[in-house]
Amino acid sequence: MVWGTIIAAYLFLAGLSAGAFLTSSYAARKYPEAVTIRIVGRIISPVLMGIGLLLLIVDAEAGLKDPLRFIYLFTNFSSVMTIGTYFISFFMMAAAFIALMEILKKEINKIVEYVGIFFAVATAIYTGFLIGVIGAVPLWNTAILPILFVVSAFSTGIAGTMLTSAFIDKKVVHHVMSLKKIHVSLLIAEVFLIFTMFVITSSSNESAAQSVAMLLSGEYSVLFWTGLILVGLLVPIVIESLELYNSRQLHRRAGMEVAAAGSPGFTAIVITESAVLAGGFILRYLLLAAAVPVIFL
Template sequence: MNNMWGSMAQYDAIYWPWPIAVYLFLAGLSAGSIMVSLIVKWNKHPDNTNSIWDAMVRAGAVIGPVAICVGLLLLIIDLGKPLSFYWLLITYNIKSVMSIGVLCLLLYTPFTFLFAMMIFEKEIEQYKALAVLRPLTKAIRSFAHIAKDIEYILFVLAICVGMYTGFLLGAIEKIPLWNTPILPILFLVSGFSSGIAANILIGMAFFKGSLNKESIKYLLVLDLRAIMFEIPLLIILFLGLYLGGSSEFATTALTDSLYGKVFWIGVVLVGLFVPIIIAATALKNHAYKPLFIVINSLVVLVGVVILRYYVVYAGQVL
């Protein structure tokens, strides 16, 4: 049996274990990072007219394809018959949420790699270790005249992937916490928030040469808005459970000896209120203070991971 923390003997069996929770997080992270990368790229800064080389854009171009590939690898392994995964790629049912999601992923994943090669074209030409990719970059140049259209398509696909993680759970009608229309929106917003945090961390750690402090401040504002939007979404989620005939489940989900603590401490305190407190004090007026920006980004990521674990596990065992 796959456990989240410690012994789960007092609970029912977990049919969707931790790899599913991690996959949902990584898919949302990938989608969020790509959306953030494109938003920053499209946003013209007064002191940086060529924002394509901004550190936040580069970070998203790296995180997007890596996160989705690792997530899909976990998903394939968890299926139990990983060699049969290709059937999902060639067999579609437009009435199936999973089939629609796989189709989105099938389109989204190569677009993330295409975007990454467009962003890192100069590096591919410069470094010998990346020489194997040079023929691809030459082919990609032929798409230069529709680069903006490719970005728009990728942005829409990222939104679809971000929401799909919620729709995938929502297809299980017997689980009240999953079968709610708010979950896809909540997962999209939290994935966007995690994308902001991850792009900031990777940008500051690996792309200091093209770091734009104004972009980081801009993203801190976006992240704070996303977090403030998550709070009413969570309230609506549980109000919907109360008013929709699942009041007993909602009460248990908020007061359970284990999962109640996971929600209030992990999701609410760590993932929501700590970033708000940091933003209101150390990062007041979105000041550029690297240490506190890193701490802020880390707690946001931890909060999003715990949210995914909470929804996946609490939905099954309570």
């Protein structure tokens, strides 16, 4: 494995943090009455990013022994890592400021929020480019990877925000149907992007074909098919699609209150959103674990 579990966790938490921020911003505009979702997304965002950065520092043992290595991250402008460091720094500052304003119950500065949205998207994209620019690993070196990571970031961000919100207010998560529609669309898009990436990369060279084979039928196939595809994607797609269908039917017959009453229970929400989060981590772990570099002779 080129990079380990800690890096997979960092990539996962960075994307989740960005997705939670974007989820809260969307909810604030589309559903101003869904206060819990807005506040939860804005508070967990900088917390998750902070945990991810701590993991990154712990993993960079040489950086702990040589602090100048971290300073170099801010000065080497030819490096994708330097650009990403600035993206994350600006996003972290905006997200932390907005979270503080929420805690203090003060009005959010719109300019700061727009800055946060911009750098949240940039951070989600960066998590894909961070490994995507490594040409020696064909599985990563594809334009689809940053798109996949952005889709997964927003998807896990929705899941993390909805899961946490459900523990605070079990009803509010049933009144954001357009957010659920977006979530299902993202999960379906994720399945499409994964297999499209596999088809394209596996035909590029032998190393890429080996990586894809390890995931589809080799060493990591059980985790891929069961953990990522079945549990992380298909189960949430089915459950949330059924919820949307039942909600639509109940709306037609009896209105909002009955529709909310007919929504799936708390346990179903916990299972669905937890499955999405597990799938998001497994996706990043597998992409790192199955990386087969090109051997130059």
